Amino acid sequence: MACMHDHSCEDHDCSSNWSLYKHIDLSKVSALNEAFPGSVKSVFKAWEQRLNFSEGHLESNDGDPELLVFVPFTSDVKIKSISIVGGADGASPSKMRVFINREGIDFSDAQSMQAVQEWDMVENLHGVLEYQTRYSKFQSVANITLHFPDNSGGDTTQIYYIGFKGEATQLKRDVVATIVYELMPNPSDHKTKANSSGGLSHVE
Amino acid sequence: MVLEATMICVDNSEWMRNGDYAPNRFQAQADAVNLICGAKTQSNPENTVGVLTMAGKGVRVLVTPTSDLGKILACMHGLEVGGEMDLAAGIQVAQLALKHRQNKKQQQRIIVFAGSPIKHDKKLLEMIGRKLKKNSVALDIVDFGEEDDGKPEKLEAVLASVNSNDTSHIVRVPAGPNALSDVLINTPIFTGDGEGGSGFAAAAAAAAAGGVSGFDFGVDPNLDPELALALRVSMEEERARQEAAAKKAAEEAAKEKGGEQQPTSQDTAMTEGPSASAAEANEKKDDLMDDENALLQRALEMSMDGTTSSHDMRDTDMSEAAADDPNLQLALQLSVQEGAKEGNDMSKLLADQSFVSSILSTLPGVDPNDPSVKDLLASVQNQSEVGFVHCFELSMDLCGVEHLEFYYLVVMGKISKVVLRRRNVLL
Numbered sequence: 001m002a003c004m005h006d007h008s009c010e011d012h013d014c015s016s017n018w019s020l021y022k023h024i025d026l027s028k029v030s031a032l033n034e035a036f037p038g039s040v041k042s043v044f045k046a047w048e049q050r051l052n053f054s055e056g057h058l059e060s061n062d063g064d065p066e067l068l069v070f071v072p073f074t075s076d077v078k079i080k081s082i083s084i085v086g087g088a089d090g091a092s093p094s095k096m097r098v099f100i101n102r103e104g105i106d107f108s109d110a111q112s113m114q115a116v117q118e119w120d121m122v123e124n125l126h127g128v129l130e131y132q133t134r135y136s137k138f139q140s141v142a143n144i145t146l147h148f149p150d151n152s153g154g155d156t157t158q159i160y161y162i163g164f165k166g167e168a169t170q171l172k173r174d175v176v177a178t179i180v181y182e183l184m185p186n187p188s189d190h191k192t193k194a195n196s197s198g199g200l201s202h203v204e
Numbered sequence: 205m206v207l208e209a210t211m212i213c214v215d216n217s218e219w220m221r222n223g224d225y226a227p228n229r230f231q232a233q234a235d236a237v238n239l240i241c242g243a244k245t246q247s248n249p250e251n252t253v254g255v256l257t258m259a260g261k262g263v264r265v266l267v268t269p270t271s272d273l274g275k276i277l278a279c280m281h282g283l284e285v286g287g288e289m290d291l292a293a294g295i296q297v298a299q300l301a302l303k304h305r306q307n308k309k310q311q312q313r314i315i316v317f318a319g320s321p322i323k324h325d326k327k328l329l330e331m332i333g334r335k336l337k338k339n340s341v342a343l344d345i346v347d348f349g350e351e352d353d354g355k356p357e358k359l360e361a362v363l364a365s366v367n368s369n370d371t372s373h374i375v376r377v378p379a380g381p382n383a384l385s386d387v388l389i390n391t392p393i394f395t396g397d398g399e400g401g402s403g404f405a406a407a408a409a410a411a412a413a414g415g416v417s418g419f420d421f422g423v424d425p426n427l428d429p430e431l432a433l434a435l436r437v438s439m440e441e442e443r444a445r446q447e448a449a450a451k452k453a454a455e456e457a458a459k460e461k462g463g464e465q466q467p468t469s470q471d472t473a474m475t476e477g478p479s480a481s482a483a484e485a486n487e488k489k490d491d492l493m494d495d496e497n498a499l500l501q502r503a504l505e506m507s508m509d510g511t512t513s514s515h516d517m518r519d520t521d522m523s524e525a526a527a528d529d530p531n532l533q534l535a536l537q538l539s540v541q542e543g544a545k546e547g548n549d550m551s552k553l554l555a556d557q558s559f560v561s562s563i564l565s566t567l568p569g570v571d572p573n574d575p576s577v578k579d580l581l582a583s584v585q586n587q588s589e590v591g592f593v594h595c596f597e598l599s600m601d602l603c604g605v606e607h608l609e610f611y612y613l614v615v616m617g618k619i620s621k622v623v624l625r626r627r628n629v630l631l
Contacts, residue, residue, distance in 0.1 A: 037340075037368060061338065107339060
């Protein structure tokens with residue numbers, strides 16, 4: 001698929017730039033106000049497939065164009081730009097607002113919170129447009145939430161492809177789940193297989 | 205095992221004083237709430253449940269979503285009934301409470317008990333429903349109590365606007381003999397979406413059906429499946445025996461009058477003998493073998509006195525070992541058969557050394573080539589009651605009394621039935 005940038009593509013492969021989709025944790029991707037639960041996963045694919053609509057697309061509920069997409073990554077990434085392919089006939093989103101590293105955002109939060117960055121969007125049926133980010137703010141993104149408050153007049157909002165361009169670092173930004181602090185070690189808390197299944201050493 | 209945060213909206217309006225659900229609507233609701241909380245926390249330990257009341261002075265959150273069952277049960281206690289229910293506000297506050305749940309990974313669900321008339325109009329309710337759907341909150345509605353004109357339509361409309369992918373449900377519970385919670389147990393509200401019933405729901409259903417102790421025969425099938433099975437089987441066997449005895453009595457009364465009356469009375473006496481022993485077998489503890497021995501001896505003497513050929517002693521007790529062992533299965537099948545079959549079959553079988561020795565070989569600690577066993581077989585074939593007692597004692601010696609489970613071969617004198625019984629002796 002020839003990319004329609006105004007540079008010659010023989011030098012580099014455009015699709016490799018849009019490879020951040022490989023770092024998306026697809027099982028944890030979720031969307032609010034989607035008409036078919038789970039359909040949001042189909043919009044994250046390779047750049048060459050961005051116009052391949054056979055897998056399904058993300059659609060909002062009838063009469064309600066708002067969409068909220070939560071995208072976690074498997075490691076921290078730096079996002080340079082975002083590309084969205086929307087639907088025809090006013091089913092494309094008209095605005096995009098993003099939030100970084102916040103979990104559990106719902107519509108009321110999204111509407112009241114200050115977004116990290118906002119864009120006015122235009123119809124981008126062939127996926128050639130990309131929206132640049134303020135790179136300094138997108139340096140270590142563990143998850144990103146995209147909020148599409150409105151579309152360009154259609155009944156529903158349809159999104160066929162969401163692409164991220166940037167770099168992946170190997171760092172993982174994980175919330176520390178459980179930490180146990182011990183003032184004094186208690187051997188019964190540290191049962192190892194050797195101890196508990198009748199080895200020579202037996203700790204009571 | 206869905207990870208879920210649930211808010212239960214309880215209707216404590218004036219309409220809940222009505223007694224058409226036993227003991228009154230509010231109590232029935234409280235029981236149902238307790239059961240739901242239990243079911244949710246059991247299906248996944250990280251589930252949380254919260255409770256709020258919709259009537260009274262206003263919507264009040266009693267418990268924010270928590271996995272602590274005690275807190276929830278305590279807050280249901282001592283609630284006052286009064287006021288009017290505000291369904292819209294109740295659902296919205298529930299949604300807010302769910303929004304601020306601690307674990308954002310939990311799915312959101314609201315369960316509403318709608319017992320009193322709904323004063324909101326359909327449009328408002330549908331809007332609320334759509335908002336719930338947008339924020340992917342599931343809604344379960346329990347429609348009970350007042351049967352207002354517009355109430356079912358309004359509730360159906362709410363459900364239609366909320367429902368995405370069948371995660372939301374509505375249950376209509378009419379007033380009647382069944383308790384509210386019993387009706388709810390079989391609904392998807394309890395069983396979850398297509399999970400087919402958690403263990404809790406199944407146990408609760410058994411409790412509802414079983415009666416006093418909560419389980420059949422007071423034994424939890426989960427804790428001790430073998431014992432529960434043995435008890436259930438003895439019960440069935442007992443019932444079958446009594447039916448057969450009744451049938452026999454009817455037959456024989458029809459066939460031969462007068463003279464046969466004595467044997468039939470003995471017949472019933474005999475069936476009572478083994479039934480007494482079977483009843484003893486149902487005791488869980490302290491079934492001394494001496495008692496059993498004495499009873500069986502008495503039964504045997506009775507069988508010696510009995511003249512007619514075709515009564516059956518149904519001392520059968522189908523152990524689950526029978527399922528595995530074809531020999532045992534055969535023996536049990538034969539022993540459960542109707543009395544029409546003569547005892548000859550059994551004596552023929554007994555005469556078959558190989559069959560008996562194969563059965564004996566399945567007994568732990570019994571060596572068919574042991575001379576004492578061979579003596580036993582010989583004595584058995586002579587069909588004397590002495591053989592029975594010997595057999596009993598022998599098997600005890602062979603198996604060792606210290607074994608918690610042992611097998612003994614019961615051979616009933618003239619009737620010549622081979623029965624294998626497995627007993628749990630609880631020391």
